[in-house]
Amino acid sequence: MRSVDETASPRRTRLSAAQRRESILAAAVEVFAAAGYRAGKVSDVAALVGVSEPVIFQNFGSKAALFAAVVDRVADDVRAELDRMTAQPGSAARRLAHALEPGHRHGPHAHEFGTHGALFSDAFALIGEPELTEAARRAARTIAGHLADLIRRGQADGDIRPDLDPEPAAWLLLSVLSTRAFRAAVVPDPGPVEDGVTALVLRLLGPAG
Numbered sequence: 001m002r003s004v005d006e007t008a009s010p011r012r013t014r015l016s017a018a019q020r021r022e023s024i025l026a027a028a029v030e031v032f033a034a035a036g037y038r039a040g041k042v043s044d045v046a047a048l049v050g051v052s053e054p055v056i057f058q059n060f061g062s063k064a065a066l067f068a069a070v071v072d073r074v075a076d077d078v079r080a081e082l083d084r085m086t087a088q089p090g091s092a093a094r095r096l097a098h099a100l101e102p103g104h105r106h107g108p109h110a111h112e113f114g115t116h117g118a119l120f121s122d123a124f125a126l127i128g129e130p131e132l133t134e135a136a137r138r139a140a141r142t143i144a145g146h147l148a149d150l151i152r153r154g155q156a157d158g159d160i161r162p163d164l165d166p167e168p169a170a171w172l173l174l175s176v177l178s179t180r181a182f183r184a185a186v187v188p189d190p191g192p193v194e195d196g197v198t199a200l201v202l203r204l205l206g207p208a209g
Contacts, residue, residue: 068135
């Protein structure tokens with residue numbers, strides 16, 4: 001027979017406050033991306049982390065504040081990725097095309113891009129909610145600004161139309177990306193539609209001829 005020490009469950013490593021917050025955010029991204037803000041439950045977040053619901057509220061105060069923090073986190077992740085893309089050598093236009101390409105749904109970053117699109121679509125739809133408004137605005141402005149920088153680089157390289165105003169073009173790209181989840185939910189066969197939307201945007205960005 002095993003001794004008590006042998007059969008006892010291993011002790012959990014106590015997380016620091018910062019580590020606990022990070023673990024909650026990671027679980028909340030998963031829950032809200034899958035179910036949306038309205039249907040996503042704080043209890044599901046707590047279950048993923050392995051804590052009680054009061055621990056979630058102790059760290060974030062409310063469900064809305066937790067979702068706002070999730071939107072900020074995902075916006076930071078996208079900003080970091082766009083910074084990386086801008087810093088790398090090569091065609092900026094090709095990188096923009098890669099971000100827009102529906103093939104992302106089947107590539108190595110399919111889950112990542114799907115998560116971002118679903119969360120941003122939800123956040124922008126809820127922009128009238130007082131506790132969510134600023135987070136949604138921050139996310140949109142941050143990402144649009146970085147997309148505009150990438151467009152300017154492409155114009156300097158000569159592979160994006162020089163007559164495009166980078167700011168409106170960036171907002172167009174963000175609109176296309178953030179509504180992808182909406183199209184997937186309502187279009188009976190979203191594949192061909194998504195291909196067509198992407199082709200139209202890339203045609204708009206490309207140099208004449």
